[in-house]
Amino acid sequence: MDVIYFDNIFPESLETQSCFEGAKITISVNKYERSSIARNQCIDFHGCYCHACNLDFKKVYGELGNNFIHVHHLKPLHEINREYVVDPIIDLIPVCPNCHAMLHRKINGLSLNIDQLKDLVNK
Numbered sequence: 295m296d297v298i299y300f301d302n303i304f305p306e307s308l309e310t311q312s313c314f315e316g317a318k319i320t321i322s323v324n325k326y327e328r329s330s331i332a333r334n335q336c337i338d339f340h341g342c343y344c345h346a347c348n349l350d351f352k353k354v355y356g357e358l359g360n361n362f363i364h365v366h367h368l369k370p371l372h373e374i375n376r377e378y379v380v381d382p383i384i385d386l387i388p389v390c391p392n393c394h395a396m397l398h399r400k401i402n403g404l405s406l407n408i409d410q411l412k413d414l415v416n417k
């Protein structure tokens with residue numbers, strides 16, 4: 295398990311948000327979330343929109359939002375060992391930054407899976 299700084303996950307959103315400056319928020323993610331090859335294969339297969347709330351950045355923001363999406367790793371971190379190889383289609387899912395953040399939050403020590411989040415935002 296890698297421990298990385300928050301701004302490695304949301305680099306685009308943090309660049310212009312000075313309120314985050316100096317904040318030392320650390321979260322744990324698998325390094326494959328940052329692999330651009332796996333990321334691109336995931337987006338090519340699933341499509342470039344949020345699979346929880348259906349937000350399509352290009353539809354909302356035009357060219358500015360073209361190809362913008364976060365990629366979330368579906369497998370719980372405790373199930374991953376060193377020999378684990380990511381499957382970009384099964385293990386990764388495109389989500390918007392809001393839903394991505396919600397997927398990494400916990401209620402009573404548990405995080406929601408993508409289907410639970412989908413039910414939550416689409417109810």
Ligand SMILES: [Zn+2]
Nearest residue numbers: 344347390393
């Ligand atoms: Zn979303």
Ligand SMILES: [Zn+2]
Nearest residue numbers: 365366367394
């Ligand atoms: Zn994630």
